[in-house]
Amino acid sequence: MTDYCIETDALTKCYGKKTALNDFSLKVQKGGIHAIVGSNGAGKSTLFRLLLGMIAPTSGSAKVLGVDSQNLTTDVRGKVGYVNEEHTLPVWMTAKAATHMQRSFYPLWDQKIYDHVIGYFDVDPNQKISGLSRGERAGLNLSMALAQSPEILILDEPTLGLDVVAKQSFLEALMFTETERAATIIYCSHQMEEIERVADQLIIMEKGHLKNNSAPHEFVERVSVWAAEVNGKPIDRSQIPGLLNIKRIDDQHHIMVTDQGDDFPEKVKHLGLTDLQSMPVNLERAVNAFLSKNHNSPDSKIG
Amino acid sequence: MFELYKAEFARYRVWALCAVVAVLAFYGFLAKLKPFFEAEALQIAAMNIGLVGGSFGFGIVQMILHKRINHWTYLIHRPLEVHKIFIALAGAALTIISIVVVVPLLIMTVGFDAFTAETVDMRHYAYILQLLLTCFAAYAVGTFSVLNASKGAFLIILMIAAYLMPNPETDFKQFFPAIIILAGLFLLNFNSFKADLTAHTKEPWAIFLQVSGMALGIVMAIMASSTVFYHLPLFITGQHPDDNPYDGSFSYMYEYEMGERPAYVLRNSTHPSADIYAKQAELADQEFFSLNQWTFPRQGQMYVKDKQYALQPRGLNQIWQFSHDAMLLIGRNNKTDEIIGVIGQNGFLDNLDAVTEADRFREVPFMIGESFLETTSHLYQVNFADRDMLVKHEPDAGEEYIGRLQINEDYIVIVSDKKSYLFDKVAFIDEFEATEAEYVVEHPTRPEAMAWVATYRLADGYMMLFSGNDYFANNKPGASIVHAKLGGSSELIHEEQYAYKRHPFWIQHLEFIASPANYILKNVYLHYIEPSETRNIPFKDITGNRYDTHVWIFAGFLQVLTALLAFFWSRRRNLGKAQTITWAAMGAIYGLPGFIALVLMSPWKRDVKA
Numbered sequence: 001m002t003d004y005c006i007e008t009d010a011l012t013k014c015y016g017k018k019t020a021l022n023d024f025s026l027k028v029q030k031g032g033i034h035a036i037v038g039s040n041g042a043g044k045s046t047l048f049r050l051l052l053g054m055i056a057p058t059s060g061s062a063k064v065l066g067v068d069s070q071n072l073t074t075d076v077r078g079k080v081g082y083v084n085e086e087h088t089l090p091v092w093m094t095a096k097a098a099t100h101m102q103r104s105f106y107p108l109w110d111q112k113i114y115d116h117v118i119g120y121f122d123v124d125p126n127q128k129i130s131g132l133s134r135g136e137r138a139g140l141n142l143s144m145a146l147a148q149s150p151e152i153l154i155l156d157e158p159t160l161g162l163d164v165v166a167k168q169s170f171l172e173a174l175m176f177t178e179t180e181r182a183a184t185i186i187y188c189s190h191q192m193e194e195i196e197r198v199a200d201q202l203i204i205m206e207k208g209h210l211k212n213n214s215a216p217h218e219f220v221e222r223v224s225v226w227a228a229e230v231n232g233k234p235i236d237r238s239q240i241p242g243l244l245n246i247k248r249i250d251d252q253h254h255i256m257v258t259d260q261g262d263d264f265p266e267k268v269k270h271l272g273l274t275d276l277q278s279m280p281v282n283l284e285r286a287v288n289a290f291l292s293k294n295h296n297s298p299d300s301k302i303g
Numbered sequence: 304m305f306e307l308y309k310a311e312f313a314r315y316r317v318w319a320l321c322a323v324v325a326v327l328a329f330y331g332f333l334a335k336l337k338p339f340f341e342a343e344a345l346q347i348a349a350m351n352i353g354l355v356g357g358s359f360g361f362g363i364v365q366m367i368l369h370k371r372i373n374h375w376t377y378l379i380h381r382p383l384e385v386h387k388i389f390i391a392l393a394g395a396a397l398t399i400i401s402i403v404v405v406v407p408l409l410i411m412t413v414g415f416d417a418f419t420a421e422t423v424d425m426r427h428y429a430y431i432l433q434l435l436l437t438c439f440a441a442y443a444v445g446t447f448s449v450l451n452a453s454k455g456a457f458l459i460i461l462m463i464a465a466y467l468m469p470n471p472e473t474d475f476k477q478f479f480p481a482i483i484i485l486a487g488l489f490l491l492n493f494n495s496f497k498a499d500l501t502a503h504t505k506e507p508w509a510i511f512l513q514v515s516g517m518a519l520g521i522v523m524a525i526m527a528s529s530t531v532f533y534h535l536p537l538f539i540t541g542q543h544p545d546d547n548p549y550d551g552s553f554s555y556m557y558e559y560e561m562g563e564r565p566a567y568v569l570r571n572s573t574h575p576s577a578d579i580y581a582k583q584a585e586l587a588d589q590e591f592f593s594l595n596q597w598t599f600p601r602q603g604q605m606y607v608k609d610k611q612y613a614l615q616p617r618g619l620n621q622i623w624q625f626s627h628d629a630m631l632l633i634g635r636n637n638k639t640d641e642i643i644g645v646i647g648q649n650g651f652l653d654n655l656d657a658v659t660e661a662d663r664f665r666e667v668p669f670m671i672g673e674s675f676l677e678t679t680s681h682l683y684q685v686n687f688a689d690r691d692m693l694v695k696h697e698p699d700a701g702e703e704y705i706g707r708l709q710i711n712e713d714y715i716v717i718v719s720d721k722k723s724y725l726f727d728k729v730a731f732i733d734e735f736e737a738t739e740a741e742y743v744v745e746h747p748t749r750p751e752a753m754a755w756v757a758t759y760r761l762a763d764g765y766m767m768l769f770s771g772n773d774y775f776a777n778n779k780p781g782a783s784i785v786h787a788k789l790g791g792s793s794e795l796i797h798e799e800q801y802a803y804k805r806h807p808f809w810i811q812h813l814e815f816i817a818s819p820a821n822y823i824l825k826n827v828y829l830h831y832i833e834p835s836e837t838r839n840i841p842f843k844d845i846t847g848n849r850y851d852t853h854v855w856i857f858a859g860f861l862q863v864l865t866a867l868l869a870f871f872w873s874r875r876r877n878l879g880k881a882q883t884i885t886w887a888a889m890g891a892i893y894g895l896p897g898f899i900a901l902v903l904m905s906p907w908k909r910d911v912k913a
Binding site: 013052053054058070072082085088090092097098104105106 | 306307309310313314372373374375376377379380381382383384498499501502908909910
């Protein structure tokens, strides 16, 4: 029996001439919260749609709970929960009726979990979903998704547009479930503070490629920031190993690099960089630097 | 599944209720304006557009709402098989459609049946079923248009219109094809309703069904496109046949005024009086009558196909409706709504209790004007004031009437499959007695080959101009001049055949050439369900000498070409063996529509890895 709940092998998806996902090979271990981050267009939503069998890959394959995603059985679908950023729900129904309908599909429905999670949100069961606030709708959606007792729960930017209070409730509910049940949670978000708080594993995607799949602290360890003096001449960026970005702050240059050891000052000495001092780096800064490395900009030259 | 059905039903129930109220209000308004069951063209058009078109639109809207990316994932990603999800959605939609279509019409029908003396037969109830099946089919095309990845799926709606609208000769032919078409449409929907909506149809049986459904629409599109690739360029360059009539062609006749046309037909005539006829025509009173063959009403036909609602004699406050269940005319007082008697084929009877089997009509008659009834073998005249009925006229032995009595300015005419009978108008209407025709003219050719007859009043009768594109059969146009003389005799003055065709054969026979299979299927099917409609050409006529050999060769060549094109296109697109063979077969069977369907049913963008 495999330890991976999701496996993709050279998964590629093209839309005409645009490649949304390129030779994407990912293995997601069972259990824990796996955060997926990536800039817009990185291929996250395409990945989810492929995993749920909503589109077919151009090449490669994807397996969910050991089953080819193109042939997901009703049994597997029952074990995979999905919450999207819109919190799509039947808005013409009351919360109670929608819950009743959803419960009828899932034999492993856990009413206790539902009651507990919905307790984080102020949802009137007799109110129509169309009348719920975005936060309430998110809470209802999450409550139903968690009550299904899924083995995998895919959350695609679930806190998008939520206020601070709703976001707080959502994360607390999520962490409660993670501790209560051995579900694997795939959590896609642009909110680094959320990821820092909940993620056990950090998956970084960039332009359809997998760039990282490790624990967040391991990823942060890969990134280092050095403050340096520059002795006049312009920096030749191509000579800096593992460069992510350079920022000029007053007379200092902050150089962010990846996968460099303590010998980094020696490596760049010949470029006129002196007095190199290592600086602390947090996850948000590291991820942002990582994602913005290849981000298109009208002027990428740094003097 | 039932929970999903309930949820989907709940989504539209308020709309359905509003629609029921609106439709009922519309029906009530109609019933105030005129007899509700009178098949007024505008009413039927409004019902078809509103209910059939509405069902088509509902299918589209319902599936578009679900097809939005996140909504689709929400719908499909649940532990329920996709075909059950479709059954739930379609079931809810069909329930909604049933409520909107059936409830108001049933209220009206039952209301009139139970609370008035209006003649309400089984056929009035059967129409509700027929309308419902048509709405279901339209809904299925709507959902299929959205669910199927191909571009031209909506073209199937034209097939629905063409195949479900005729006036079939039996109830079996009315309902069975509708059920088969409905089953085919729902099979296609089942096949298209899948998690990945971008996937194109692959299964050979589904390709065959879909192409068969789309072929008619594609052929119509091809024919319409001849405006772009043929007519418009010729008009722009000033070379179109309409702008350059060819002297000596059949259509050149219409360049002349009506009074001059006999001269055009007679110009090659060797008849000694040809010139005199030509000159008389210019000064004569001119009229037309139709040779169109009518589908006579059948017992139990949908009431929307009735040509006349009832006989309503002027000044008597009476309405006489034909009951298909009783095969009698049932009269009622317009003010008191009391039954005032019945009319059988032997005349008036006081009430239904007095009716014997021998009194019932054997055929459903056309009701014409205020006092005439016409079956294929008898023309009856009714005298309501004296409560009497007589056989006004019968065709000669071995003949059948093919058209309704036509009342013209100068004469009354009734057409049989062999002759036209012309009567004196005043005597025919005013005198209540059996009448002999003043003029009897044998048709110079099959009546279905000609649409109209032009008549010219002469001193001693009528000169008649018969003409048609198929006059000499096998698409050979022609015209003739006949002199009908008082007393019943007639003389064929001249017959002229026209060889020159206005358009090249590939335009003239474009429908056939584009797809002989579609042409044959359409005509054979329509001829089977409505044999009396002469526009539907029987199989033996199509495969006989109707088309010249070069038309068949050209059509055959086109089919081989499209089969090869379909084969190589499929190979180039790396389609599987079964698909490639199926598409080549579609090209071979359906010709041009087969290949166009392949293009429409294939992805237009190819996924290319950057």
